[in-house]
Amino acid sequence: MADPRIALERITKTYGGHQALADVSLQIAAGEFVALVGASGSGKTTLLKTINGLIKPDSGEVRIEGESVGDLTPHLLRRRIGYVFQEVGLFPHLTVAENIGITPKLLGWDKARRAVRAAELLDLVALPQEMGGRFPAALSGGQQQRVGVARALAAEPHIVLMDEPFGALDPLTRDSLGDDYRALHERLNLSTVMVTHDMTEALLLADRIVVVADGRLIADGTPQALAASTDPAVAALLAAPRRQAERLRARLGETA
């Protein structure tokens, strides 16, 4: 069997006296969409950042497509991995097209190739072409995050890391962007790791949900497997979306 796209082996990370990650191992295959779920401070973001080398683990090994991250130059590794996060972080002094083309530019693509790629990606994330010439400040929050996704995908990565990517968006935008991304994920055969504290979002988008608590993985499985779990902590995490769904059904049923 081929190497998994991402392999974490016995990762530990300590900040001061606080153990952020305790002996975590995780393998993610090509095409998988994994959600890392947990409360604030559970260690899920730390785990995500060890994958693209933004955080260096104290011990353990991270392998990307069979190569140990410790042997790779950090900035070269990051050019191979898409990264989307809540604050988006578009460069305000660059146009939308220049933002999308930044990683290809760092990789040495010529101008014409970057322009073609930026146009493709605007289509891919369902933004009009003329938006390419605008500056980020002229875009709505949802449009900005679409550009963020386009920027992450520009250099044709196999892996995309997302840190609360849709957290700051209004529910409608969040829904449509989530669905659109899920479609892209399948079309491009990506491996996506998404950090979220929103179990509903995880259940709706991911193939596999990994629950993180106090720096450990306490559950790992498909949404259906998680629903059947008897672990009280996992059950508690699922209780909220269940209750929400029941209340919605009840109220919508009443008014219907």
Add this chain to the structure above:
Amino acid sequence: MSPQVEAAFARLPEYLAWHVLLSASALGLGLLISLPLAVAASRNRHIRWPVLAGASLIQTIPSLALLALFFPLLLVISAASEDLLGYGFSALGFLPALLALTLYSMLPIVRNGTTGILSVSPAIIQAAEGVGMTPRQRLLQVELPLAAPVIMAGVRTAAVWTIGAATLSTPVGQTSLGNYIFSGLQTENWVLVLFGCGASALLAMVTDQLLGLIEAGAAKRDIRRAAIGAAGILIGIIVALTPLISFGKPASYVVGAKNFSEQYILAEMMAERIEDLGGEARMKEDLGSAIAYRALASGELDVYVDYSGTLWANVLNREDNPGREAVLEELTTELAERDGVLVLGSLGFENAYALAMRQDRATALGIESLDDLARRSGGLTMGGDLEFFARPEWTAINEAYGFDFRARRSYQPTFMFRAVTSGDVDVISAFSSDGRIAADNLVTLADPRQALPPYDAVVLIAPDRVNDARLLAALRPLIGAISVEAMRDANYSVDRDVDKLRPVEAARSLSQTLGLD
């Protein structure tokens, strides 16, 4: 146009060129040093405080003092380099001015640079790392472009400060627009002072506006506007510097002058005589008293006039007073032995420190000598020129007569005379050859204990010029030729309020009077 303004305009190309060259070099050097410092300070918390505190500390040093401090420092370094490497460099003029102004320009650039880089939002930094930038790419492609408007605002502040402070480089021997201001202050030529201030203010304003274009261009990502600003600055510098191509060539003789009328007149006179014999002469005016001798000894100046008592006390550090002839004789041998400086001879008059009072006030109080003054000093206020109370002469007369003045005040010489005539102070430190003593109805007080050393005006020649036949031939006729009355009249013709002569005119008229032309 009045002849004064006309004369001022005639010197503008030279003064402006030096001013622009000095300010632009200092600002450029300041940027080269400050930007890396700002980057380092923004990267490393531990050096941030020392760097910013250091830059602030430099700013608290008055700019005139900072400029003056570089002269002795460079002298030491130059001497060390001469010992070690076999060649020294000029410690006077451009270099100390450049270094002091460079330091002076740093604070706004370092501070704005650090703030600008640190104010780039953490999300942008995270994105820069996430897309795979190296730290260097992050700095050049993200942080510096985003901080550019803030940095440019700092550069504008630095530019205005530097252009303003550059006027203060005149006393360390660097020509600048400050030459108008310093000469004007000395000779009470307010037109000249205003002209200098106006020219430097105008230069600062134009520079500020052009840099403002670059700043706005950076903020609005409008390359065209920034380019217009940059081109304006560049063209301005080139145009301003063109006169230097002709002025810049080294003159064969450098004639020094301290910062008062008599010195300007004598320097003009010596320069003209050198040129009459086919030499080329350039003036370095407004030198500080302590700087002038060292500049001559190190060869920065070829010739200037100093006073025996000043050299006796400040250069030889002597406190005794063996009498006029003995002082002159000993100076001649000691300066020759110690520094290789030639004392060509006395011009024939003394410009001694003398305490002076208003005639009516002295009569009313019954004061004729310093002994009389000491008895009444408890109720009187003493005014001195800026250096008098720090000079050994003051210590000497104070010890000899035991003064106990109610108050002491220091003035620029011009204002000191105003202060005594208006009654703000009762007695001042004057010079015996000053034309204003007679003109303002002042009397000088006798020194029965001979506490003040003699002050014969002597011509000093730099060590490498002592055998220069042309120079000696040009200056020898001046020895013993100038009476104190003739000098006093010439000084007054420059210092008086109405119908003032320029130093060069006074020099010509003095030569004519003495039959030296």
